[in-house]
Amino acid sequence: MADHTGSKPVHQAEYERKQHREEMKQQVISFVMMILFTFVAFGMVMAGVDSFFVIPVLLLLAIVQVVFQLYYFMHMKNKGHDMPALMMYGGAAVALLTIITFTTIIWW
Amino acid sequence: MSHDDVLNPKQMPHDPEKATLEGKNKFLGFWFFLGGETVLFASLFGTYLALNGSTQGENTPENLFGLELVFIMTMLLLTSSLTSVYAMYHMKNHDFGKMQLWLVITVALGLAFLGFEIYEFYHYIHEYDFTFRSSAFGSAFYTLVGFHGGHVLFGLCWITALIIRNQKRGLNLYNAPKYYTASLYWHFIDVVWVFIFTVVYLMGKVG
Amino acid sequence: MSTAVAQKRGLAATIWDYLTTVDHKKIALLYLYSGGFFFLIGGLEAMLIRIQLMKPDNNFISAGLYNEMITMHGTTMIFLAAMPLIFALMNAVVPLQIGARDVAFPFLNSLGFWLFFFGGILLNVSWFTGGAPDAGWTNYAPLSTTSPGHGVDYYVMGLQISGAGTLIAGINFLVTIINMRAPGMTYMRMPLFTWSTFVTSALILFAFPALTVGLFLMMFDRMFGSAFFDVALGGNVIIWEHLFWIFGHPEVYILILPLFGAFSDIFSTFSRKRLFGYSAMVFATVLIGFLGFMVWAHHMFTVGMGPIANSIFAVATMAIAVPTGIKIFNWLFTMWGGQIKMTSAMLWSVAFIPSFTIGGMTGVMLAAAAADFQYHDTYFVVGHFHYVIVGGVVFGIFAGLHYWWPKMFGKVLNEKLGKLAFWPFFIGFHLTFFIQHFLGLMGMPRRYWVFLEGQGLETGNLISTIGAFFMAIGTVIFLINIVYTAIKEPKVGGDPWDARTLEWSIPSPPPHYNFVQTPLVRGLDPLWVEKMDGKKGMTPAEPLGDIHMPNGSILPFMMSLGMFIAGFGFIYQVDNSSWLIAVFIGMGITLGSMLTRSLKDDLGHHIHKEELEADIKKGVGK
Amino acid sequence: MRGWMGKFRSLFLFSTLALILSGCGEENLSALKPKGYSAELLLDLMLISIAIMIFVFVIVMAIYVYVLVRYRKKKGQEDIIPKQTEGNKALEVIWTVIPIILLLVLAVPTVQATFDLADQSTQGDEGVLTVEVTGNQYWWHFNYRGEEIATSQELYIPTGERVYLDMKASDVLHSFWLPAIAGKMDTLPGENINTMYLEAYEEGVYWGHCTELCGPSHSLMDFRVIAVSPEKYDQWLEDMKNVDPEAQPETTTAQEGQELFNNNCMSCHAIGGASMGVGPNLTNFGNREKIAGILDPTKENLVDWIVHPDEIKPGNKMPANIVEPEEAEKIADYLLQLEHSSVGVDAPTQTEE
């Protein structure tokens, strides 16, 4: 496909590309972090670390990973994402309540 | 904006996925859908957590799950998330060819993931006689992980359809939002998987 | 306008037009007709219930049939009558109130309707195939998982399909309200009906997925042998109750909030005053929506969750009285100092205040967890929820229909008949349901096919039944009014009520592109603002130009039809696996239609400036 | 806490309210005529809440009526435009704060009562009775823990002391409601046991209902609780423990009935003993208040029931037509003479007017 940016002022197109590259760099970094976290998580379990300690850490690692996904991969950190963020937080809040319920009072 | 501008834009804007009103709507609507999906998966996770002790015998999470396979699957899916980020990167740079290429790679990784998952299920059913019907734990496990697998399958079909449909005509303002939402969906699948491997497999193994 | 054209083209063309329409105003009519139809069915079921309970040990309908009756009455009224009627109002009004030409997703809007419609039909088919669902509208396991026959299967598939439609409708309204507002229509200038639609849609988005999951689990248990609710295999029946109420409690606010919005608009219009405490009203709406997610377990006080959980949920539930009270008082003070005009719409709204207040107060009484050990599953609860639902939701729907009827049909519903319908309904309503609180406390549980002689329950039940007949009379007069109005009443202009919001600035009914030129909004109650400035109508925000509109499509209908067919397949494959063919055919149609939708470009069409000018000349686009 | 709530009740509004409400309903069935600790506690709580509600309602209605009378549109007002008030901070604060206070007033006794009713501190103590309750489609079974006896449909308790109920269901959900003595509690199938307690003040026969939809005959799943003085209760226990299931009836028809009963019915039912079968335990049947929980205890009704249980309680598990009507008459003779204990027979019932 032809490059349409030709008709834009060159410096702006250049600027945008640069910006995209910058963002891509962040994304690669978050990817590396995610992989790292995954290694740590699996490593801890395989090494048989005490479950009392491991479970909160596992959950924490998962949440951080998901934040990376949402904010970097899915661009929630960028502007124009207020409403998506609001609705994701809404969903997360209901999700949290649901999970708390199902792990506590479901056992009567 | 005339139809021609949408299908053959004279100039690609900065965010092609949000250049048209339809694009903006799709973008927002899809995010909201994901907000709803969050609750959907939370309900499934909740059910799983409530029932994962109801194993009715030897087929407990500790005895069943093998972490090697899950680790490979995790790597595949995480990587596919990155490749779809690359695809979107090229979309923003208006490089259609590269975008398609990265999406093809994404699909390939997704397929591999799905293959492993099917193998895993097959393995449980035939080696361990552990099925959807054997216990409440079985039902909850296959439902949760299966729902995720179903999402993967749907995502693969969707992205493949987009790749094929647009191969000849390139990026435009009509299909850019479609690509973008498909990639959001794909990331979300990855988000869910992060919790699955943590809550189901790792925590199951820890006991 | 388009209906007139269609009439010339004949019936088949009209039907085709409605099957393929993506115009929110026509979809509103579809919701209205089908919701109204289901309301009559649900009402008929209610009458049969009341006749059965007219006297002790009655044998008018059999025990099994009675359970089917209450289940279908509850399910039909909530999912197939109240919600669609609310969607009818939302579709007819919200885009106009924010100055939009259409909703954000016209195609999905149509899909949402057809899914609801086919889901509702599927549910009601069960009457003719050997038994309707009979485990109550709450469908508690394991009564539901072990219920013989296919009744509960219909419940599961029917609600699953129509629930998907509702979710789609919710997302559609959210995006419409965020993205499609006319210039100057800031969030804090949106009419309360639009605001409450927004909050309601958010509730739908977060509440329905829990129902979806619950229904899937129920479906797997009943049709594919899983063990979620099978205690013999380690299942847990309480999971269903939680999932149902995580959805179910927000659902009751999904029902009432839009009508709170409608009442706000109506009180303000017919008092000729701006809404008192607008920002407090918005805040209260949001707060009710928010708190609505934290109280679901008040339906489960007697399940044995323990005193800690019961106390937490009791206090959380009581908290909702505060924002609701804020609303009640703001409405009263909207009327304070105004010029109250008692139109039929206003009459229903005015009647709502004491009725709903009583219902809300019995709600707070129920929330006192310990006391609920006496109230729960008795007629006290039946009294409570009909007070809020009939006195709030149904009154609100009647009020809203009276108020917006001219916008939808171009004619004001006959006022005399309107009031004539109101009085028997209003009196009958209190007769039917007030006494039920006492019946409950005197020892009458709900869902009782018969009550026995000599327990002191005879008189109360008889009064209640008589009241129901009054309500039926009121309903019938309302129907007569519709027909009478269609035949006899004259056409009216765009603004018959001297109203305040944007929808009244355009003709009744509006042309299918709504606004010839998008209006410029300069304040809360935009039309009122212009009128006070001595202007006749809105100032346009754009020059006259081509208008982009979506194309109609039959695909939403086809997708829903596919689901309908697949639904039968799922239900009957338990008996005979050759029914799986129906699953494949149905899903094939649905997925094929989806594929077609995504492969075929559909960019909509343009209405050209010249046509618009011609319309204006004919007096359409003023 | 009963103390201060009891005092509350002597307040004027309360006593009037209580008086008006107690006009409603039958003795021993109505939640408005409490005859036991929990029911009384709950009535007090209800009265507090009703008082608050009446207070709120009066205020709302006062404003409402005033507004509707005062501000109706009058002729000749067309040109006058009402003042477009935006709101009023002071008013808004008032109608936010006052409800909050009222709700707190309600919340405190609510929480107290909730914990009070969940109290299990004396369960298992020496001399404290626990009954294991099982809900079945469509009958109730009561097992007296540690006593090796059981009853169905009718629960005997001593007055003036707490009796704990450990409750579960054998098939679907049920709920045990005894309005005049206590509230209700669901019974669930599976592992879970719910516990509540009863404390009856007076001797009497109290009427209970199932309040969780459990199938077609849900409305027919009634039961009785017979409260007798502790001495009589001990007597009853004695009688029940000495039941001889094999005992020969006096009349010949009843003897034939016994034979028939043993051959046809014993696989599901029992007489004496403490086990729960597929059907109710029929010990002391001749002294039952009701047959199957709902029918008056006449021979005619019993024969009807034995031949066509499905017509009387649709969907119940007792098969129809296992015996001929003539045989059923004999079985009825046998069952109706099963009078193992006369304790409670004279306890005041509700419906004899």
Ligand code: HEA
């Ligand atoms: C439109 C529907 C609707 C609405 C709006 C409500 C509103 C409320 N409901 Fe209701 N409810 C139902 C529909 C609804 N409900 C249904 C269908 C069921 C039964 C389902 C089933 O089992 O089948 C049910 C059941 C139900 C229960 C369970 C009962 C049981 O099964 O044992 C409870 C318990 O807490 C409850 C509480 C409340 C409360 C506290 C409110 C509050 O939101 C009310 C708030 C309003 C007011 C309080 C009035 C105005 C306020 C003032 C004037 C301010 C001052 C007031 C005070 C200080 C008190 N409801």
Ligand code: HEA
């Ligand atoms: C939106 C919700 C809604 C509405 C509007 C109503 C409206 C009515 N309901 Fe209710 N009801 C429920 C929701 C609703 N209900 C729910 C959720 C339950 C619980 C179910 C369960 O336990 O699972 C319930 C249960 C319920 C019961 C308790 C049953 C039991 O526990 O055993 C009763 C009994 O009186 C009752 C009565 C009524 C009556 C008399 C009306 C009246 O207001 C109806 C008025 C309307 C009419 C009277 C229509 C008149 C029209 C005609 C007669 C013309 C017919 C013509 C044609 C069909 C062509 N309902």
Ligand SMILES: [Cu+2]
């Ligand atoms: Cu609720």
